[in-house]
Every structure is written in C-alpha cells, then in structure tokens.
Amino acid sequence: xxxxxxxxxxxxxxxxxxxxxxxxxxxxxxxxxxxxxxxxxxxxxxxxxxxxxxxxxxxxxxxxxxxxxxxxxxxxxxxxxxxxxxxxxxxxxxxxxxxxxxxxxxxxxxxxxxxxxxxxxxxxxxxxxxxxxxxxxxxxxxxxxxxxxxxxxxxxxxxxxxxxxxxxxxxxxxxxxxxxxxxxxxxxxxxxxxxxxxxxxxxxxxxxxxxxxxxxxxxxxxxxxxxxxxxxxxxxxxxxxxxxxxxxxxxxxxxxxxxxxxxxxxxxxxxxxxxxxxxxxxxxxxxxxxxxxxxxxxxxxxxxxxxxxxxxxxxxxxxxxxxxxxxxxxxxxxxxxxxxxxxxxxxxxxxxxxxxxxxxxxxxxxxxxxxxxxxxxxxxxxx
Amino acid sequence: xxxxxxxxxxxxxxxxxxxxxxxxxxxxxxxxxxxxxxxxxxxxxxxxxxxxxxxxxxxxxxxxxxxxxxxxxxxxxxxxxxxxxxxxxxxxxxxxxxxxxxxxxxxxxxxxxxxxxxxxxxxxxxxxxxxxxxxxxxxxxxxxxxxxxxxxxxxxxxxxxxxxxxxxxxxxxxxxxxxxxxxxxxxxxxxxxxxxxxxxxxxxxxxxxxxxxxxxxxxxxxxxxxxxxxxxxxxx
Numbered sequence: 001x002x003x004x005x006x007x008x009x010x011x012x013x014x015x016x017x018x019x020x021x022x023x024x025x026x027x028x029x030x031x032x033x034x035x036x037x038x039x040x041x042x043x044x045x046x047x048x049x050x051x052x053x054x055x056x057x058x059x060x061x062x063x064x065x066x067x068x069x070x071x072x073x074x075x076x077x078x079x080x081x082x083x084x085x086x087x088x089x090x091x092x093x094x095x096x097x098x099x100x101x102x103x104x105x106x107x108x109x110x111x112x113x114x115x116x117x118x119x120x121x122x123x124x125x126x127x128x129x130x131x132x133x134x135x136x137x138x139x140x141x142x143x144x145x146x147x148x149x150x151x152x153x154x155x156x157x158x159x160x161x162x163x164x165x166x167x168x169x170x171x172x173x174x175x176x177x178x179x180x181x182x183x184x185x186x187x188x189x190x191x192x193x194x195x196x197x198x199x200x201x202x203x204x205x206x207x208x209x210x211x212x213x214x215x216x217x218x219x220x221x222x223x224x225x226x227x228x229x230x231x232x233x234x235x236x237x238x239x240x241x242x243x244x245x246x247x248x249x250x251x252x253x254x255x256x257x258x259x260x261x262x263x264x265x266x267x268x269x270x271x272x273x274x275x276x277x278x279x280x281x282x283x284x285x286x287x288x289x290x291x292x293x294x295x296x297x298x299x300x301x302x303x304x305x306x307x308x309x310x311x312x313x314x315x316x317x318x319x320x321x322x323x324x325x326x327x328x329x330x331x332x333x334x335x336x337x338x339x340x341x342x343x344x345x346x347x348x349x350x351x352x353x354x355x356x357x358x359x360x361x362x363x364x365x366x367x368x369x370x371x372x373x374x375x376x377x378x379x380x381x382x383x
Numbered sequence: 384x385x386x387x388x389x390x391x392x393x394x395x396x397x398x399x400x401x402x403x404x405x406x407x408x409x410x411x412x413x414x415x416x417x418x419x420x421x422x423x424x425x426x427x428x429x430x431x432x433x434x435x436x437x438x439x440x441x442x443x444x445x446x447x448x449x450x451x452x453x454x455x456x457x458x459x460x461x462x463x464x465x466x467x468x469x470x471x472x473x474x475x476x477x478x479x480x481x482x483x484x485x486x487x488x489x490x491x492x493x494x495x496x497x498x499x500x501x502x503x504x505x506x507x508x509x510x511x512x513x514x515x516x517x518x519x520x521x522x523x524x525x526x527x528x529x530x531x532x533x534x535x536x537x538x539x540x541x542x543x544x545x546x547x548x549x550x551x552x553x554x555x556x557x558x559x560x561x562x563x564x565x566x567x568x569x570x571x572x573x574x575x576x577x578x579x580x581x582x583x584x585x586x587x588x589x590x591x592x593x594x595x596x597x598x599x600x601x602x603x604x605x606x607x608x609x610x611x612x613x614x615x616x617x618x619x
Contacts, residue, residue: 250483253472260432260466262458262487262535367474374473374517 043226047072047219059334066334069218073290075330076225077283082310082326083232083319084279089308090316090365091240092272093252094161095169098176099307101156102149102277104299106284108183109145111196111294114138116205118196119189138200142285149281150274152179157273161266164255176304184296195295199288206292221290228286232279233319239275248272253371302344309347313354315361317368324363384443385410385570386431386462386539391440393423393430400426402594403440408539413561413571415581415602417615418591424574425467427591428543431572432464433457445538459487461538465528467547473517477508480516480527484534493536501530504560522553529560539570546577558584578615582606590615 024032047069049058059065081103088096112118113136121135136144160171183190190196198205201213202224212220239245247268250258255265288294306329314325333343354361360369386408393401401423408414416424429435431442433454442450449457463484472480481501485494502509505526511519516527525545532540542561546554558580565571575581582588582602590598590611598611605611 246479246483247486249475250472250486253474254466254470256434257466257470257472258483259434259454260458260464261483261531262455263483264453264455370515370517371474377517 040230044223047222057335059331062335062337065337067218069222071331071334073218073222073225074334075327076222076229077287077290078310078326078330079229079323080225080232080283080286081280081307082314082322083229083236084276084283085307085311086316086319086322087236087239087279088272088276089311090318090322090368091245091248091252092269093248094269094272095165095308096172096273096276097169097301097304097308098156098172098174098179099276099280100299100301100304101172101176101179102153102280103284103287103303103307104176104179104183104296105149105152106145106281107288107294107299108190108196108284109148109281110138110141110285110288111199112190113144114141114200115196115198117191117198119187119191133205135200135205138202138204138289141200142282145281145285146278149284150278153274153277154270156277157270161269161273173301173304176299176301180296180299180301183299190296193296195293197293199292199294201289201292215292218290225286228282229323232282236319244268244271249367306347309351311361313350313361315364315368317365318361318363321361321363321365325361384408385445386572387443388427388431389441389443391427391430391442392438393426393435394438395435399438400594401430404430404591404594404596406589406596406599408570408572410538410570411565411568412587413565413573413585415573415575415578415585415588416591417575417578417581417588417605417611419615420576421593422591423594424576424591425543426594428464428467428541428572428574432462432541434464455487458535458537462541463532463535463537463539464541465532465543465545467543470528470543471516471519471524471531473515475516476513477516477519477527478512480531481508481534484531487535494534497534497536501533504533504563505530522549522557525549525553525557526560529557529564533564533569537569539572540564542571542573544574544576546575546580554580578611579606582611 024035027035049055049068055061058068059071060068081099085096085099088094088099112120115121116133116135118135124130125132125134156172156175160168163171184193186192200206201210203210203213206215213224247258247263250261250263251265251268259265310325310329311322312325313329314323315321329347333339339346360372384407388404388406391401391404392399404423404427406414416427418424426435430437433449433452437450440450441448444457444460444462447460449460452460472483475483481498485497488494507523508527508530511523516524519527525547529542529545545557545561549557554577561571561573562584573581573585582605585602588600588602588605589596590605598605598608600608606616
C-alpha cells in the first residue's frame with residue numbers, strides 16, 4: 001500500500017526528470033553540443049553572477065554570507081570528490097566509507113612536500129644544505145599527491161576487495177579514521193595536531209605578491225577547479241564507455257556471472273579503487289592548496305559520510321547526478337546559513353527521505369534504477 | 384576425455400559440501416548430474432567453473448590440470464557456465480548481455496556469426512534485443528543465459544538448472560535447444576532437478592546424494608533404474 005502511494009507522489013518528479021532527459025537525448029548532436037557549451041560557459045561565468053533575478057543565488061547576498069567565489073570553489077572540489085567516489089560506488093558498486101582518507105592523503109601530500117614549514121621539507125633543507133625558501137614546486141606535488149593516493153588505494157584494496165558488501169564498508173570506514181589518526185600522531189613528519197601552514201598554490205607559497213592565486217580572490221581558484229572537473233568528466237566518460245566500463249558494469253551487476261564470462265572481478269575492482277583514490281587525492285590537493293593551512297581534524301569520518309551522501313542523493317552511477325548531489329550538499333548550507341547549525345539533522349532527514357522515496361537518487365542512471373528494481377523483485381520472490 | 388574430476392572435495396567454511404566427487408565427460412557428450420536440493424549439484428558446477436576453490440582433488444580439462452586456475456581464465460580455456468536462476472545482467476540489454484558472453488574473444492567476424500547462431504536458436508532474443516534483461520520473463524532470461532554462454536564458443540557448456548521455475552512447455556523448448564547445441568558440436572554438462580527430461584536427453588548421467596555420487600550410468604539405464612525412479616522420477 002505505502003509503496004504505491006509513494007510512487008504516486010513522486011511520479012511527477014520522476015516524470016519531469018525523465019521527460020527532460022529524454023527530450024535532451026532526442027535532440028540532434030549539434031544542438032546538444034551547443035547546449036553543453038552554453039552550460040560550460042555559464043559555469044565559468046558563475047562567480048561574476050550579476051544577472052538581475054539570479055543574484056539571490058549568491059551566498060554573499062545574505063547577511064554574513066560567505067564569499068561567493070569561495071563557495072563555488074568548494075562546490076567544484078566536492079564535485080571532483082563526487083566524481084571520484086562515483087567511480088567506486090556508482091560504476092564498480094563498491095561501498096567505500098573511508099573516502100576521506102584519500103582526500104587527506106592528497107591534501108597532506110602537497111602540505112608535506114610543498115610547504116616550507118613542513119617537518120619533511122625542513123629536514124631535507126638541513127640535510128642537503130638548501131635555502132630556507134626551498135620546497136618542492138606546486139606542479140610537481142600534483143603527481144606526488146595522485147600517486148600517493150593511488151598507492152594507498154591499492155594497498156587498502158589488495159586485502160579488502162576480496163570482501164563483499166558490508167565487510168568492505170566497515171574496513172574502509174576504519175581506513176579513513178586510521179589515516180587521520182596516524183597523521184595526528186606523527187608530529188615528526190606531518191606536523192601532528194598543529195597542522196601544516198604555508199601550503200603553496202600555483203604561484204608558490206602564500207604571499208601578498210600572488211596576484212592571481214591569492215588568498216582573497218577565489219575566482220581563479222574556482223576556474224582552475226572547474227577546468228579540472230571538466231577534464232575529469234571527459235576522462236571518466238571515456239572510461240565508462242570502454243571495455244573497462246563494461247567490466248565494471250558486469251562485476252557490479254553480478255560478480256559470479258561476470259567471472260564466468262571471463263572478467264577478472266578483482267582486477268577491475270582494484271582499478272576502480274585506484275582511479276577513485278587518485279581523484280580523491282587530486283581533490284584533497286586542490287583543497288589544501290587553496291586553504292593554505294590544514295590540520296588532521298578537517299578530515300574526520302563525518303566527511304566520508306557526507307561524500308557518500310552526495311553520490312547517493314544525487315544518483316550513483318550517473319556523473320550528472322553525483323555532481324548535482326555534491327553541489328546541493330555543498331551549496332545549500334552556505335546559502336541558507338540560518339539552518340546551517342542543523343545541517344546534519346537536515347542531511348540525515350534528506351538521506352532518509354531520498355532512500356524511502358527515490359532510492360535511485362535524484363538524477364539516477366537508467367541502469368542503476370533497473371538493477372535496483374531487479375533486486376527488489378528478487379527480495380520479493382525470496383520472501 | 385574432455386573433463387575429469389578426480390576425488391574433488393569442496394568446503395564452505397568448515398562444512399564439506401562435496402566428499403570426493405569423481406566424474407568424466409567425453410567430448411561430444413551430454414552428461415547430466417541429477418539429485419535433490421542440497422545434494423551438491425550446484426557446488427560441483429561451481430567447482431568446475433572455478434567460482435569455488437577446491438579443498439582437495441583435481442580437475443583436468445582437455446589434458447590440463449586446471450584445479451587452481453581462476454574462473455575468468457577457465458573461460459579462455461573453453462569452459463563457460465550458464466549460472467543458475469537469474470544469472471543475467473539485469474541492467475544490460477539483451478544484446479549487451481550477449482556481447483558480454485564474447486568478452487574474451489577478439490575475432491569480430493566469428494562473434495557476428497555466433498550472434499546470428501544464437502538469434503537463430505532463440506528468435507525471442509532477437510525480438511527483445513534492445514530490452515533490459517531484468518525485464519524479461521523467467522524463460523527468456525534462461526534462454527539469454529544459455530545464449531550468452533554460447534557466445535564464448537565454449538568447448539564445454541555448463542548448464543545449471545536450465546529448467547528452474549519454468550513452465551513445462553518452455554522446459555521442453557529449452558531441452559530441445561540443448562540437444563541441438565550438442566548436435567552442433569558442443570559438449571554439455573548439465574545439472575538438473577528435472578531428472579526425467581535431463582536423463583532422457585543425456586548420453587550419461589550421475590546421481591548425487593549429500594555431496595557424493597551414488598550412481599552412474601547411461602541416461603536410459605538411470606531412467607529405468609528402480610531406485611532412481613522412486614527417488615527422482617516420482618514413480619514407485
């Protein structure tokens with residue numbers, strides 16, 4: 001009974017989204033191309049948003065509101081996280097509750113190797129008799145952050161990806177906490193609870209001379225993050241439609257059936273984990289560069305849950321959905337600051353509501369919706 | 384000899400599900416494994432396809448010991464299983480499911496020819512090529528699972544309960560097709576609860592009881608065996 005009423009209530013929303021989606025897919029290719037380009041141009045224009053009638057969207061349109069471009073930057077970083085986690089959860093079907101661990105590794109990679117104040121850089125200066133301004137260049141920290149996150153993904157995945165479902169979720173939850181605690185307790189190389197300051201950006205260590213990527217104006221940071229997001233969208237889309245994407249799909253839908261078709265489930269789960277970890281590391285790297293200062297408590301388990309919520313609320317398996325979830329969960333508490341004290345309550349409620357009324361997420365992937373339906377039918381048959 | 388199991392045991396945790404199974408499948412045969420629920424039929428199948436590791440014993444395929452080979456590599460050797468029940472990929476279309484069957488192959492001409500062949504055997508699948516597999520009826524899903532397994536062009540086709548949950552008419556049809564596939568040159572190892580159908584189609588059969596083989600013989604011999612009749616064919 002309840003199910004039918006829920007379906008009735010939500011069918012309007014579903015139909016609306018399905019209608020928009022179908023009309024979009026029905027358009028000729030060039031029209032879709034122009035639509036996409038216009039959307040991208042609008043995204044680049046967003047920090048300057050001054051169109052009358054739309055300015056209420058800006059977070060600085062309310063009293064005490066945060067810097068608009070700064071909020072947009074946070075949204076872009078969260079979208080990057082959601083895209084990475086979507087590879088793990090949405091494409092490969094692995095529930096990772098410790099994604100913050102990779103985010104922290106990326107952030108700490110640029111802090112530990114790029115900041116003149118990090119214990120590691122200082123000891124290198126002493127050992128090799130380098131100038132006190134010496135640190136590893138920002139650009140070189142990018143591959144270091146990605147590589148470290150990827151390696152930790154492989155180290156975590158090697159023993160745990162043989163586990164299934166809930167077991168994997170518990171182990172990854174532990175992983176996220178272990179990373180945070182290890183960083184907090186390793187004062188001699190991570191700065192410990194005091195954190196690390198003076199983390200470099202594209203123009204080097206934070207200073208008043210950084211005209212483009214400075215501390216005050218966040219617009220260039222947003223444009224940088226947005227460009228990376230677009231690049232990642234392109235790359236993940238390519239991956240999704242490749243043999244790798246097909247293998248993930250098969251493993252996610254039925255691991256045993258995939259294995260007897262000749263897919264090595266372990267190998268492809270490992271790839272999903274490593275790619276997801278790399279993107280998590282990249283987003284942590286961006287986050288730390290902009291912040292200039294990080295400390296271990298910024299990377300607690302709450303954040304992991306928030307990341308999963310972004311993907312699940314938005315629609316796992318669909319990049320647009322995951323990105324929408326990330327934007328909503330990053331933007332809404334900033335715009336409606338009166339409620340931000342209650343944000344975890346609101347998140348909790350929103351999650352429960354989405355799970356009850358629209359378990360496939362706001363913008364679901366068609367396949368995921370079908371899989372979910374199939375699983376429900378299976379449960380119904382079993383019961 | 385195409386496939387030989389030598390004294391295979393298999394465990395789930397501490398519980399031994401198979402206590403030393405030995406059986407042979409000759410090239411070109413249909414061999415049926417029959418038995419009640421929990422007799423170890425599916426476990427035997429999973430041991431052959433590589434989904435469950437052996438506790439002891441040996442599996443030889445085509446003269447090669449494959450006891451410790453991973454499931455996905457056994458597909459390349461020529462073993463393909465059609466899994467029990469809802470073993471299709473529900474979110475993929477029928478066509479995508481069939482393409483997954485050819486996952487290990489690169490010869491696009493051969494794949495196209497085999498796709499024709501599968502559509503020839505199961506015209507129903509051609510009609511539904513663009514439909515999501517999860518929305519097919521039970522019988523259609525079963526056909527798809529068999530068709531998908533054929534797409535790997537296996538030397539040995541493993542069929543796990545192809546008649547499960549199907550109407551008698553459809554069962555008849557599925558078994559006709561299995562016979563046809565076999566006549567086209569594919570060796571078939573078949574696990575069934577429907578002993579009547581399975582034994583009348585099979586060249587040889589084995590009867591499994593609580594994880595051990597209790598009887599072996601030609602399909603006809605087993606069909607007329609009084610003990611088998613009583614236990615599995617529902618006649619006294």
